[in-house]
Each structure stands twice: as structure tokens, then as C-alpha cells.
Amino acid sequence: MLGDKVDSKPHSEGVFTYKDVVNKLAQLVYVKDAAGTYLMVNQAFCDMTGYANDEILGKNDLELGLFLNPEQIMSADKEVIDSGQKKYIPVEPFTDKYGSLYWFQTSKTPIKNELGEVCQVLVISSDITNRIQVEQRLYASELRYKSIFENNYSGIILVNKELDILNKNKAFNRLINSAETVLEADDLKKYITQEDQSDLEDLMTGLVSRNYEYFDLTLDLKTNSEDVINALCFVIGLYDDDGIFKEAIVTFQDITEDLKNRLALEESETRFRVMVENATEALMLMDYDSGKYIDVNRSAEDLFGFTREELLKLKLGDLSPMLQSNGDYSDSSFADKIKKAIQGDSVIYEWTVKRKDNKLIPCEVRLVKLPFEGNRIVRVSVVDISDRKRSEKMLKLEKLKLEKKNEELGTLNQALENQTNQLKEFAYISSHNLRSPAGNIKALLNFYRYEPTKENFNILLEKLEIVSTDLLDTINDLAEAVKIKNEIANDFTKVSLSRLIDKTKDSLSQQIIDSAAVVEVDLNGIDEIKASKSYMESILLNLTSNALKYSRKDVPPRIRISASQREDSLILNIEDNGLGIDLTRHGNKLFGLRNTFHKNKDSRGVGLFITKAQVEAMQGSILVESEPNNGSTFSIKLPKEIIV
Amino acid sequence: MRKKIAIVDDDDIFQFTVKMQLEKLGLAEEVMVFSEGQEAIDFIQSADMNELPALLLLDINMPIVDGWDFLELFKNVPEEKQQVVEILMLSSSINPDDVKRAEANPFVVDYVTKPISDAEITKIFSK
Numbered sequence: 001m002l003g004d005k006v007d008s009k010p011h012s013e014g015v016f017t018y019k020d021v022v023n024k025l026a027q028l029v030y031v032k033d034a035a036g037t038y039l040m041v042n043q044a045f046c047d048m049t050g051y052a053n054d055e056i057l058g059k060n061d062l063e064l065g066l067f068l069n070p071e072q073i074m075s076a077d078k079e080v081i082d083s084g085q086k087k088y089i090p091v092e093p094f095t096d097k098y099g100s101l102y103w104f105q106t107s108k109t110p111i112k113n114e115l116g117e118v119c120q121v122l123v124i125s126s127d128i129t130n131r132i133q134v135e136q137r138l139y140a141s142e143l144r145y146k147s148i149f150e151n152n153y154s155g156i157i158l159v160n161k162e163l164d165i166l167n168k169n170k171a172f173n174r175l176i177n178s179a180e181t182v183l184e185a186d187d188l189k190k191y192i193t194q195e196d197q198s199d200l201e202d203l204m205t206g207l208v209s210r211n212y213e214y215f216d217l218t219l220d221l222k223t224n225s226e227d228v229i230n231a232l233c234f235v236i237g238l239y240d241d242d243g244i245f246k247e248a249i250v251t252f253q254d255i256t257e258d259l260k261n262r263l264a265l266e267e268s269e270t271r272f273r274v275m276v277e278n279a280t281e282a283l284m285l286m287d288y289d290s291g292k293y294i295d296v297n298r299s300a301e302d303l304f305g306f307t308r309e310e311l312l313k314l315k316l317g318d319l320s321p322m323l324q325s326n327g328d329y330s331d332s333s334f335a336d337k338i339k340k341a342i343q344g345d346s347v348i349y350e351w352t353v354k355r356k357d358n359k360l361i362p363c364e365v366r367l368v369k370l371p372f373e374g375n376r377i378v379r380v381s382v383v384d385i386s387d388r389k390r391s392e393k394m395l396k397l398e399k400l401k402l403e404k405k406n407e408e409l410g411t412l413n414q415a416l417e418n419q420t421n422q423l424k425e426f427a428y429i430s431s432h433n434l435r436s437p438a439g440n441i442k443a444l445l446n447f448y449r450y451e452p453t454k455e456n457f458n459i460l461l462e463k464l465e466i467v468s469t470d471l472l473d474t475i476n477d478l479a480e481a482v483k484i485k486n487e488i489a490n491d492f493t494k495v496s497l498s499r500l501i502d503k504t505k506d507s508l509s510q511q512i513i514d515s516a517a518v519v520e521v522d523l524n525g526i527d528e529i530k531a532s533k534s535y536m537e538s539i540l541l542n543l544t545s546n547a548l549k550y551s552r553k554d555v556p557p558r559i560r561i562s563a564s565q566r567e568d569s570l571i572l573n574i575e576d577n578g579l580g581i582d583l584t585r586h587g588n589k590l591f592g593l594r595n596t597f598h599k600n601k602d603s604r605g606v607g608l609f610i611t612k613a614q615v616e617a618m619q620g621s622i623l624v625e626s627e628p629n630n631g632s633t634f635s636i637k638l639p640k641e642i643i644v
Numbered sequence: 645m646r647k648k649i650a651i652v653d654d655d656d657i658f659q660f661t662v663k664m665q666l667e668k669l670g671l672a673e674e675v676m677v678f679s680e681g682q683e684a685i686d687f688i689q690s691a692d693m694n695e696l697p698a699l700l701l702l703d704i705n706m707p708i709v710d711g712w713d714f715l716e717l718f719k720n721v722p723e724e725k726q727q728v729v730e731i732l733m734l735s736s737s738i739n740p741d742d743v744k745r746a747e748a749n750p751f752v753v754d755y756v757t758k759p760i761s762d763a764e765i766t767k768i769f770s771k
Contacts (some may be wrong), residue, residue: 428739432705435736436655439759443661446762450668463657585713 018206018374028104028125031111036060036074039120048127051607066100068093078120080108084118091132092125102134112561155231155252161208163188163200166247175231175252177223188250191221198232207237208245221252230256237604281383284311287473288342288376291315303363303384305356321354325362341367341378353382362389430478437471484535484613494644497523497572501561504540511548517557519544526563526570528644540574542607543634547576552629569640575633581626618642646673647769650697651735652684652714653677653705658758659771662701669762671769681709685717688725696728699768702752704742711735726751732768734758735737 022029023043038056042213046053049066061070073092080087087108094102096132104125111120149156155172157165165186173180178190189197196219203215214236221229231252238247242320276283282300284293298309304311334351341347347367352360363382370377441464448460501521505512512519529536544559551557560575581590591612615622619639626632649672651659659677666672676697677683690694704711711733718726731744736758746755753771756764 428737431738432736435738435758436658439736440655440657440661442759443665444657447661447664447668450664463660467657585710 026127028123028127030123032060032077032122032123033120034078034118036062036077038064043499048094048096048102066096068095077108080110080121081118083108085114086110091128094125102127102129104128107414117434123491155190155254157186157250157252159188159250160247161204161245163197163204172252175223175229175254176221177225177227179224191223192219193222196220200235203235204248207235207248207606210237210243210245212238213237213239218255229254230259281381284380284382285370286338286378286380288378293380294377300382303355303361303382304353305359310356319353321352321360325352337365338367338378341369342376344369350385351382364387364504367526426478426481433474433478433610434471437467437474440467441471477609481609481613484610484617491532491534492530492642493533494528494530495536497527497529497563500533500536500540503537504544507541508545508548511545513556515548515551516550517548520558520560521562522560523563524565526565526643529570529638529642530644531618531638531642532614533619539611539614539636542611546607547574547578547632550632551576551578565640565643566637567640570638570643572636572638573633574636575631577631578631580628581624582628583624583626591622646671647698648672648674648676648696648729650676650678650684650687650700650729652681652700652706652711653703654679655703658703664762665760665762665765669766669769671765679706681706681711681714681717685709685714685721688718688721688729691725693724693728694726698728698730700729700731701734702731703735704737713744715751718751734760 020458025042026044028042028045028048028426030045031039033039037058037060041053041056046056049056049064056064058295058375061067061073064070067073068608076087076089089106089108092104092106094104105128106123106125109120109122109124110118112267113119142460149167150169152169152171155175156169157172158167165188172178173639188200192200196217200218202218203217206212207215214234216232216234218230218232221227221231234251234253236249237245238249240246267381276297278299279299282303283297284300286292287294287296292315293311296308300311301308306314320334322330324330324333330352337347337349347365347366351363351365353363354360362385364385365383366379366381368379368381370379443459444463444467448456498521506517511517544561547559548557555577558577560573562575564571564573583590591608612622615636615638621637623635624632625635649666651662653659653662656679658677663675663677666675666718674697676687678687684700700710704716706751709717718729718731721729730753731751733752733755735742735755737743738757743755745753754768755767
């Protein structure tokens, strides 16, 4: 037996016995018989298992429980003994008495007795626990990486320097539209253009020589379905411990859509840029916070006369005069407006801008806040409205002219209508008033012709005398009326109302005394007026004398002459407490010629006719309010302008 | 047939000439003259039936109560008197408004412009 042999070998001082040697070994060395009983263990075995030598010897694996699989161990031992062949077990789990797991690499060697029969087995086990643990970790890591590699959304391949694909992931297959499910070796050159290939090869040279350890490039990847994909490749070199290039990992990112989008965006950008550049309105972008223009178009350069570079240096107030046409300060007004725009209002307003050459231009400005994240940007669009303003002004002027003309025409028309009516009225009055005396003359002549006696002749003469005087009076009245009516009074001079009234009172002093009349005057501070002196004298005299003349019997006349100013006129009232006039009956004829309304010897029916004509000649009008036995008020309305 | 005639007119000469004319033509049994409307109305109101004029020549333009006023006041005259007195308006006015107004009045039988000729007056009396 080996144990015995070892033990039995004599050993001298300074010389290790085999037993010593075996006990010093790091490997576990032990011998078991055919029944699996431990015959010998070395020190390392005891150290590893935690058992003393005598605790182990004489027991088998089932009893000791050192292995996770004692039956298997024992049968392996038996197999060695039975076959007589050495057995190598690369990995064998082993536990100590505390249950800790170790991994061993074990060889089992049959030991023959003197008879040449195999009766024992020599087992030598090396602790490979550390190695196994490293391997396991590596394996787990590999698995993880493999999983990451295979399941990555980006296409990833592993290539050598000849661009042969050593490995590729599913994503890459999807990218090149390959139906492959098994990841087979491939050739990258199949999928790229000649041009890209030479570029890639050049770059790979640098990578292999380790001038750089990674690079990227875009290339067109031809797919199995003949499509072309724009791919962004990232290539990283893998080097061994000596720094020698081994492989490269190539990651592909499909940027076809990105590229398409970017191109579309660029195109759209370009279109918009062209549109903005060629817009007729001046467009400027302003950064609200800095108050500076950050972009302007060509029209803005044209409008303001500044170059783009100059405009970008200007602040918001630099393009306006200090004051706007409405008197607002440009700076504060613009600040208010732009603030409103920032709050989201759409702001439109007219604005005077100042060009570089200091020329002022009327413009329409629109402010719109643009949805730029982070920055507060306002689009300022400015349109020159000089032409519009000019047209508006012209139109306004034309309109004013037209309105004035219309007004003139209206006035003229009214005047014409009045004139026509007056003429018609005048024609009737003339006809009537001349017809009466003419008829009388004819009738008188007829009367005499029928009986031409001396007596009748005397009657005729007497009557003709009356008629001719009447006729002459009528003609004179008519002539006077014609004279007044034909001309608008133009001998306007400054006259004092109070003095005119005094003069009237003087002229009528006898009648005033005789009738015990009271004449009150209240001019409300109005005195000097610009009017026709003769007409004003005539009007006052006529109306005042009427008031005295048509007084009630036994009621002393009370006459009140007053003046007042209305919004657009001067009102002159002559009020009395006299007989009054029944206006329902005589209203339409009150101012007619030769119309009398009282049985008064002096009334010829001329005064009011002339008064009215005189008032009208001064652009005025006359009205009357009256009731029988309750006095009359004649109200003269004259244009306010005559008041001095 | 000779009639009682009334002249209502403030014109003295006209009163005289028409009176002479009527007398010359022998048309009037009696000519009454009123210088003013109110006088005529007062007379008609107070007069007996047999004193009433059969024809009344009415002027338009008179002071106080003119021709139109007279026609208004005439509405208040008893109907039997109204039926007796025929009113003829006589005026120098050729204003169509006056003519229309006269024609529209139920009491006015005719409107004649002054001066009135013998022929016209004879024609009126022959009606």
C-alpha cells in the first residue's frame, strides 16, 4: 500500500520524507481503498476540510459528506479501481465541514498491490475555486453583453480589419432587411458602396495602427431589398493586451428619416427664409428681454435705411422720433405696446418711424409674440403706409370739399327755393295789389263813361286821386320790398343795440308818453353787433311802433325788448301786452304785403312785410307768438357771428 | 229779377263802382255795403229773412275778419239763412291756392277776379 510505503520509507535528518513532501503540497492528496474508505490524507486535505487526520481515516465519503455528490465520487473511484485506468475530473465541487463550496480539479490514479491487482486509488485535487468563480463571473458578464449585443436596437457588428463581419446582431439584420435568424458570418463590403468602402478602409487603417481608437462616418447601406439606408456608423477598435488590433465594433444608426426630416426642415427653412426675405413688409424679431432686434429681413433694411448688421445693434427706441404724432413719447409708448404683445395680445397700431436719414415715415406696426421656448421673442412687422395716408388725406380732403360743395349746393338750393317761393308770393302780392287799383280805375272810368256828367266827373277825379295815391304807395312799397329782397345786406357796421333802442324810443317818445307805455330793455350784456344799421333801425322802429299802435284799450302798453345768445344765434325779442293776433287765422299772411289785421287807420299792411325782408337780408328769420288780447312776441333770430 | 245785394269789401272805390254798376245794370233791388266781415255776419244773424241779401259779393283781403273768416263764421248762421244767401267771392288775387280754397267751400257759388265786367255780372245774375 502506498500509505504504508510512504510511511515506511526511512528518512534521515535534513532530508524530507515522501510523507513530509506530500503534507507540504498545496494540492489535496488522499488514498481510498476499493470500498471507498479513506486510507490516507495529507495536511492540505485536513486544512481544507477542517477535519483532523484521524477524524477522516477509516471513513468513506458517505460518512464524511465532503462532496455534494458522494455516490458519484465513490462510483468514480470504483470505476478507476475496476478499470485500472487513470481518470481526470476537470471540475469537482467540494465542501468543507462548514458547508463552504470549493471547486477542484481532480485526477484519480489506480494503485496496484504486489500482486498487480488494483486495490486502492490515489486522488490528487487542485483548488480551482478562484478560477471557477472568475469564469462564472466572466460567463455571466458575457451573457449580459451578448444579450445587450443581440437585443440592441442599433445594428451592431464585429468586423476584422478586412471588414469581414465576425458577428452581427438582430438589429443589423433588420437594418439590411435580412431574413436571417441565425447570426452568420458575413461581409460588410457587400452592403456598402465602393466609395464608402474605400473611405472606411482608409479609416480602418488608422484604427488598426491605433492612430485613433474610434471614428464615425455616415455611409449608405444597401439592404437586401435594394433600398439604401443612410447610416451613421460609430467604429471602435478592440486591442489585445499587447495593443495589437483584433477587431472593431461597428454600430449603425439609421438616420434616413432624420436625414429626410432634416432635409425637409432645411428646405422648409429655406422656403420660409426666402419668403421672409422677400416679404414686402419689414419683418424684425425682437428679444423682449434685451430689447434688441435679433433678426431682420431685407425690407426692414430698405425701410429703415440701416444695414442688417446696424439694425441688430439698435435698441427698440432707435427707430422712432422722440415723440409720436399724437404727442406720446415713442419709447414709453412702444414699451407699453410690446408688453401687451408679450402678454399674448395681437397689437396693431400706426406709428411714425425714423429712418437712418432722419426721414419720418408713417407706418402700420403689428406685434405678435412668437412661441420660442425660453426666449421671449416678438415679431415686429412694419408696413410703410405713406401712400395710404396720402390717399386717406386726399380722400378726406376730397370728401370735405364735396361736403362743403354739397352744403353750398344745399344752401344755394334752399336759397333758390326760398327765392322762388318769395318770387311767387311777390308775384301774387304784386298782381293782387296792383290789380285792385287798376280795376278801380277801370270801373271808375266805366262809371263816368256811362253818365258823363260834370258831377260824375268831379266824383271821378276825387276817386282817381285816392286810387292813384294808393297805386303809387303800392308801387313804392313793392319797389322797397324788391330792393331789400334783391340784395343781401352788405352795409354791415358795428352798431350798439342799446343805442339803437334808445333812438327808437326817442323817435316814438310822443306815442310812449301819450299811451303811458313802459319800455323795458334787457340785453343780457349783448350790445355791439355787426349789422345793417338802417335795417336794424327800421326793424326796431316798426316792431316797437306796432306794439304801441296795437295796444289794448285802457291797458297801458308794456313793451319788453330783450336779447339773448343761443348756441348758434342771437335772439332779439320784442314782446308786448297788446291786442295780439289770431295766428290760426292770420298766421300765414302776417308778413304779407298789404295785409292788415286791425281796424287801425295807420295800418297799410307794409311794415311786417318790410321787416321780414330786412331780417332775411341779414341772414336771419322772424317768428311770432301771439294770442288775441294777450300780446305778441316777435322773435328775431340772427346769426351768432354778428355779435362783436 | 232784381235782388238784394251785399258787398263785403274794405275798398271804398270798389264799393262805389260796383254799387254804380249794379244800379246802372238795374240788377239790384237794394245794395248793402259792409267794409268788414264781422259787420256783414252781424247783419245776417240779426236780419229778418226778407231783409237778407240774395247775393253776397265777398272780398278776401280785409282787416280783422277777412273773407275766409267770414266763411267760417257763416257756418254758424242758421241754415235757412244760409240757403237764402249765395256767396260770390270777388278778389284781386290770382293765387291758385285762393281759387282752389274758394271752390272747395260749400257756401261759395263762384270765384271772380276783380275788376268785374258788366258781362260777368249780368251772367252771374242770370243764373
